[in-house]
Amino acid sequence: xxxxxxxxxxxxxxxxxxxxxxxxxxxxxxxxxxxxxxxxxxxxxxxxxxxxxxxxxxxxxxxxxxxxxxxxxxxxxxxxxxxxxxxxxxxxxxxxxxxxxxxxxxxxxxxxxxxxxxxxxxxxxxxxxxxxxxxxxxxxxxxxxxxxxxxxxxxxxxxxxxxxxxxxxxxxxxxxxxxxxxxxxxxxxxxxxxxxxxxxxxxxxxxxxxxxxxxxxxxxxxxxxxxxxxxxxxxxxxxxxxxxxxxxxxxxxxxxxxxxxxxx
DNA sequence: TATAATGTTCTCGT
DNA sequence: AACGAGAACATTAT
Numbered sequence: 001x002x003x004x005x006x007x008x009x010x011x012x013x014x015x016x017x018x019x020x021x022x023x024x025x026x027x028x029x030x031x032x033x034x035x036x037x038x039x040x041x042x043x044x045x046x047x048x049x050x051x052x053x054x055x056x057x058x059x060x061x062x063x064x065x066x067x068x069x070x071x072x073x074x075x076x077x078x079x080x081x082x083x084x085x086x087x088x089x090x091x092x093x094x095x096x097x098x099x100x101x102x103x104x105x106x107x108x109x110x111x112x113x114x115x116x117x118x119x120x121x122x123x124x125x126x127x128x129x130x131x132x133x134x135x136x137x138x139x140x141x142x143x144x145x146x147x148x149x150x151x152x153x154x155x156x157x158x159x160x161x162x163x164x165x166x167x168x169x170x171x172x173x174x175x176x177x178x179x180x181x182x183x184x185x186x187x188x189x190x191x192x193x194x195x196x197x198x199x200x201x202x203x204x205x206x207x208x209x210x211x212x213x214x215x216x217x218x219x220x221x222x223x224x225x226x227x228x229x230x231x232x233x234x235x236x237x238x239x240x241x242x243x244x245x246x247x248x249x250x251x252x253x254x255x256x257x258x259x260x261x262x263x264x
Numbered sequence: 265t266a267t268a269a270t271g272t273t274c275t276c277g278t
Numbered sequence: 279a280a281c282g283a284g285a286a287c288a289t290t291a292t
Contacts, residue, residue, distance in 0.1 A: 002270055059271080077271050078289085093289085112289050114271060153281055162272085171270050248282055251268080267292085274286080 002059055002075030002115075004136055004167030005210035010081045011056040012215050014063065014106075017083050019051050022101035030095040033110060034117040038071075041119060045069065046098060055123055057135050058166025062123040069119045072126055076114025082107045127166075136167035136207055144200045149191045156184035157248045159203075167207065170250045171226055175206050178225040178259060184245065184252035186261040229253040 026046035031039045045065050053064040061073040061081070073081070082091045083106050090097065091109035096117060098106045108117065120126040134143060147164040148155070158164060159173040168176070177184055180198040182191075191199070213220060220226050223236045233242045235255035244253045 006270080075271080076287090077269065112269090112271095112287090114288065116272090150280085157282075160271095169270055246283085249284060250271095269289100269291085272287090275284090277283085278281085 002077065002079060003169040003172050004056075004059060004207050005172070005214050006080070007056050007059050007061055007075065007167075008137075008207075008211040009214035011054050011061060012211075013083060014051070014054045014061075014081060018063075018081075018106055019054065021104065022050050023047060023098055024101040025099040027097045028095070028117075029097060030110075030113065033095050033113050033115055035119075038117045038119045042071070042096075042117065045119070046071075057123065057127050058132055058162060059169070060127075060130075060132070060166075062120075062126075069121050070123055070126075072116075072118040072120050072123075073108060074116040074118075076110065076112060076116070078112045079108065079110035079115050082109050131163050132166040133162065133164045134166065136165050136203060139165055141197070141200050144203075145196045148188060148199065149196060150188055152187070152189050154184065154247060155182055155186045155188045155191065155199075156252055158188045159199075160248075160250075168203070170252070171229065172206060172210065174229065174253050175224055175226045176202050178254060179206065181259055181261070183256075183259045183261040184247045184254055225253065225255065 023046050026043045028034055028043055034042060049066040051063050052066060055062040059075065063071040065071055084090065085104050091107055093109050093111040094107035095110045096108040133147065148158050150158065156173050156177060159168050159176060160170065176199065179202040180195065182195060210220060228236060228242055235242055235258055238255065238257050240255060240257045242253055243256050244251050
């Protein structure tokens, strides 16, 4: 669940349905996913308080507890924030369960335990400490070019580098590259102005549209490459076979016909 | 049963 | 220094 669109969808849902509800009880059922300070103080900070604001930067979610501090949520490879009313709807791998006084609940579901919970006094300071780049939906065309077009290296890892741009992961970078017509291994030092335009434009369109879809719980359209990241699949645009390769340890999927940038 | 999976962070080599 | 490969982390699904 966790690239920018999924985290943004969670932010919107929490903003609508999770704020200003009194917290009656909080249980950190899997303390090992919480950093030391959170492990020690999170339950007490939550109990009797309420969430007063939600923010997102890249793939990181921030929930303000009363006047502070903020709960910082990193999802890792799996997970979601689940809002539910009936206790039996609690997700199977809930790591933090919050009971509202009105009877509703919110849980941090994180099956693989690769997520992290932290506390911070200031989200901006946390972003700076983590050395995160500008959010992918905030970064302008000029800054985007400055960071993506480097002297050397491949374009896909540059898009996924959270220190350059925050929010894009393995799956959405494939979609962005597909629409921009670039191979994952294309040389980022050789990107033309037109290709940078296309990348920046498609990044915004893909992430924006996906966030809207995820917010509604809708599937991604069949016309997206992301619906075809599996062996034997066909390109939704040209019908040709999709291919995959390894790029910095991850599997990259692409259409060799539609993405005709030269391979290195 | 072996393999891969939406992320981050580390080491090691270039 | 920047980059890339590979491993580790923990668990599930195919």
